[in-house]
Amino acid sequence: GAGVSQTPSNKVTEKGKYVELRCDPISGHTALYWYRQSLGQGPEFLIYFQGTGAADDSGLPNDRFFAVRPEGSVSTLKIQRTERGDSAVYLCASSSESGVGANVLTFGAGSRLTVL
């Protein structure tokens, strides 16, 4: 697509529920990133995909968080047993691996998660 698309834009859930957040990157971008941004903070790295595989998942806070990218395009971030502390804006970004745009992140608008 023309840009990075994230759905839903807003998600309100109750503590303990399961949540899925979806990211559709720019067509042809092999690198895909998930970040989490809390109010007044910069984006915090969660996980990076190169193609279908997670090349670096060192930012996932615990085993309640998991992400997949089965066909090397769309990615889903999955959060189990949500906690109030998970409330944040979850950002997805993609980039090309080479050329002028290498390492330049194009971000989606984010998915705002509120856990009550």
Added chain:
Amino acid sequence: GDSVTQMEGPVTLSEEAFLTINCTYTATGYPSLFWYVQYPGEGLQLLLKATKADDKGSNKGFEATYRKETTSFHLEKGSVQVSDSAVYFCALILNTGGFKTIFGAGTRLFVKA
């Protein structure tokens, strides 16, 4: 670990004032440096970048010079406009084997007419 520190905001300026937002970094390797901007109601977007020491990135009247000796990448603009009101994020990515971009906490800029 690798990190980025930028000046706390908010920064409030009058239109046509000179802007400086300080950014310093700590990195184990040789990073590329970026400034991203988030306008109200919009997503983060690249403002400018520099990939090696002494490079100057520039865009929309903003400039930043990669200073290896002071590990800094300060953002400057000679004459700000109301439309520059936004949150500015300094960021780095390691050029050697690193995959993740590391962001600073952001500096909010308000420009008054």
